[in-house]
Amino acid sequence: MTGKAANPDAVNSGSAEDAKEPDTHGEMAREREPLLVVKDLVQEYSTRGPGGVKTGTVHALSGVSFELYPGETLGIVGETGSGKSTLARAVIQVEEPVSGTVEFRGKQMNGMSRKDLRAVRAEMQMVYQDPFGSLNPRWKVSDVISEPMLGHTDMSKQQRQERVEKLLEIVGLDPSIYCNRRPIELSGGQAQRVAIARAVALEPALIICDEAISSLDVLIQAQVLNLFEELRQEIGLAYLFIAHDLATVKQISDSVAVMHLGQLAEIGPAEAIYDAPRHPYTRALLDSIPILDVETGEAKRPVPLKGDPPSPLDPPSGCRFRTRCPLAEDICAEVEPIPTEVGDGSSRPHKVACHFPLEPGQMLPNRPARPAAAAATV
Numbered sequence: 001m002t003g004k005a006a007n008p009d010a011v012n013s014g015s016a017e018d019a020k021e022p023d024t025h026g027e028m029a030r031e032r033e034p035l036l037v038v039k040d041l042v043q044e045y046s047t048r049g050p051g052g053v054k055t056g057t058v059h060a061l062s063g064v065s066f067e068l069y070p071g072e073t074l075g076i077v078g079e080t081g082s083g084k085s086t087l088a089r090a091v092i093q094v095e096e097p098v099s100g101t102v103e104f105r106g107k108q109m110n111g112m113s114r115k116d117l118r119a120v121r122a123e124m125q126m127v128y129q130d131p132f133g134s135l136n137p138r139w140k141v142s143d144v145i146s147e148p149m150l151g152h153t154d155m156s157k158q159q160r161q162e163r164v165e166k167l168l169e170i171v172g173l174d175p176s177i178y179c180n181r182r183p184i185e186l187s188g189g190q191a192q193r194v195a196i197a198r199a200v201a202l203e204p205a206l207i208i209c210d211e212a213i214s215s216l217d218v219l220i221q222a223q224v225l226n227l228f229e230e231l232r233q234e235i236g237l238a239y240l241f242i243a244h245d246l247a248t249v250k251q252i253s254d255s256v257a258v259m260h261l262g263q264l265a266e267i268g269p270a271e272a273i274y275d276a277p278r279h280p281y282t283r284a285l286l287d288s289i290p291i292l293d294v295e296t297g298e299a300k301r302p303v304p305l306k307g308d309p310p311s312p313l314d315p316p317s318g319c320r321f322r323t324r325c326p327l328a329e330d331i332c333a334e335v336e337p338i339p340t341e342v343g344d345g346s347s348r349p350h351k352v353a354c355h356f357p358l359e360p361g362q363m364l365p366n367r368p369a370r371p372a373a374a375a376a377t378v
């Protein structure tokens with residue numbers, strides 16, 4: 001293990017098999033510098049009533065930290081409203097966070113000049129849920145894809161056109177057919193491929209996919225996931241891959257971060273998150289996925305997570321999951337659990353924010369969560 005590997009704050013990723021590869025993920029990856037270091041990010045929004053009077057504060061992100069290494073994928077999952085899109089916007093600095101820092105290739109992005117920020121953003125691209133929302137409907141596909149090149153390179157028109165055609169081939173669209181189409185003439189899957197071609201036009205080091213495949217049908221989802229994987233292998237892209245459920249990110253993630261109400265409940269190597277989750281919320285999310293029992297061939301009935309997430313306007317004291325957690329004790333209402341390395345023998349960091357982390361393989365007890373009032377009584 002390298003010096004970097006011993007850093008419990010590092011989020012390094014890679015399957016056990018990948019770790020043996022010398023030039024891709026895992027052990028060797030940790031000898032490199034992290035591409036992205038996110039520290040203690042906090043984002044809040046004010047809510048306002050009539051006359052613009054402030055009525056409250058939405059705690060959208062409350063102290064999120066992680067690291068990402070080149071060529072790796074961190075899946076970020078959490079229910080709607082858990083702060084995933086806010087995190088993406090804070091990472092790319094389209095919204096300045098209230099506090100916390102984002103470093104890209106060792107340079108802090110907060111407070112950067114516009115010029116420097118523009119240069120960094122060329123290496124850090126977003127792909128959104130709705131491809132049509134990010135594509136100008138009046139432009140031809142070739143213009144949509146070549147536009148980012150105008151401001152960042154000295155390429156001639158001819159070179160740009162050749163690059164557009166190459167990019168369309170990479171994303172599996174025939175340039176002779178699609179160059180002159182307009183977004184309105186494309187299916188959702190084709191439009192998302194064009195959005196991805198545009199995102200990779202400047203050969204970024206990082207792509208942030210914010211629910212980028214959620215609106216696509218299952219077959220197209222699989223094709224786009226394969227495309228992401230190919231791009232990772234071909235040009236060494238790293239991904240922050242945001243989705244609202246664990247099933248979606250399983251295929252693509254080296255590491256997985258589970259968000260709950262603006263915080264990281266658990267973050268760790270994908271195999272540990274899926275096979276031996278330690279946070280009750282992660283376990284509950286996994287239990288809510290319908291799966292097939294390989295031994296009996298029967299579908300296992302999913303156990304839905306009970307109750308709605310509490311409001312980020314007034315998060316519960318202590319652990320924000322305590323109002324829905326069947327393991328909650330009095331301390332959970334008093335003391336906020338901080339992400340702590342669980343030391344489960346994995347060569348990669350695995351952190352859990354829970355006073356009573358599950359043992360590997362432990363299931364949740366079949367008892368309801370304590371009422372919020374009881375949990376709050378100390």
Ligand SMILES: Nc1ncnc2c1ncn2[C@@H]1O[C@H](COP(=O)(O)OP(=O)(O)O)[C@@H](O)[C@H]1O
Nearest residue numbers: 045058060079080081082083084085086087312
């Ligand atoms: N511009 C904003 N103003 C006020 N509240 C916001 C704003 N953006 C997001 N929020 C709130 O912040 C929380 C996190 O939102 P978001 O990051 O969009 O969650 P997710 O992407 O996980 O669904 C939600 O409660 C949302 O309503």
Ligand code: SF4
Nearest residue numbers: 319322325332354355
């Ligand atoms: S800290 Fe307490 S309430 Fe929160 S997840 Fe752990 S056991 Fe449940």
Ligand SMILES: [Mg+2]
Nearest residue numbers: 084085086211
């Ligand atoms: Mg979102």
